[in-house]
Amino acid sequence: MDFDKLIMHRYSVRKFKDLPVEQEKLDLLLEAARNAPTAANRQPQRLFLVTRPEGLEKIDRCTPCRFGAPGVFLICYDRAQCWVRPFDGQDSGLVDASIVTTHIMYQAADLGLGTTWVMHFDPAATVKEFSLPETIVPAAMLIFGYPAADAAPADRHYQRHPREKILCRTL
Numbered sequence: 236m237d238f239d240k241l242i243m244h245r246y247s248v249r250k251f252k253d254l255p256v257e258q259e260k261l262d263l264l265l266e267a268a269r270n271a272p273t274a275a276n277r278q279p280q281r282l283f284l285v286t287r288p289e290g291l292e293k294i295d296r297c298t299p300c301r302f303g304a305p306g307v308f309l310i311c312y313d314r315a316q317c318w319v320r321p322f323d324g325q326d327s328g329l330v331d332a333s334i335v336t337t338h339i340m341y342q343a344a345d346l347g348l349g350t351t352w353v354m355h356f357d358p359a360a361t362v363k364e365f366s367l368p369e370t371i372v373p374a375a376m377l378i379f380g381y382p383a384a385d386a387a388p389a390d391r392h393y394q395r396h397p398r399e400k401i402l403c404r405t406l
């Protein structure tokens with residue numbers, strides 16, 4: 236799909252078919268994650284692909300927002316591998332992981348899959364459930380699967396600010 240159409244077509248899917256996603260599609264999602272740009276190309280993203288029942292149970296102990304999705308990417312970054320801005324010591328991890336998540340989200344939409352980005356998860360519980368090493372920081376969960384036949388955008392999907400509100404100034 237053309238990218239402008241894909242942007243208008245995508246919405247947060249919160250109702251899924253009970254159908255696994257094919258390995259070829261999972262491979263494409265992983266390629267989208269691998270090819271995302273990262274600061275200084277440090278590639279600190281570290282992903283956990285969760286599709287088995289035991290893994291999904293772990294996810295459910297960390298967030299109320301799986302909405303029955305048959306798959307979840309837990310997108311983390313390794314803070315020991317991030318680029319660090321010299322002026323203030325800010326690392327690139329959350330930005331890098333967010334771009335990776337966005338890449339997967341749009342690749343999924345192009346493959347006919349639905350996703351919802353989930354930030355409403357308990358980071359401490361996630362570290363514990365997935366036995367994350369000390370430097371691995373959970374940044375996002377992206378739930379995914381085939382949208383249910385009656386899946387539909389939430390009202391909020393349509394509530395976008397006008398351009399004048401988000402474009403502060405043209406210089």
Ligand SMILES: Cc1cc2nc3c(=O)[nH]c(=O)nc-3n(C[C@H](O)[C@H](O)[C@H](O)COP(=O)(O)O)c2cc1C
Pocket residue numbers: 245246247248300351352353354355356388389391392
């Ligand atoms: C950073 C981020 C965090 C989000 N966290 C959650 C979440 O925890 N649970 C949820 O149901 N939706 C979550 N969403 C989805 C947003 O609510 C949704 O993108 C927004 O309302 C616009 O709707 P749309 O995606 O259908 O266009 C999140 C989206 C973003 C970008």
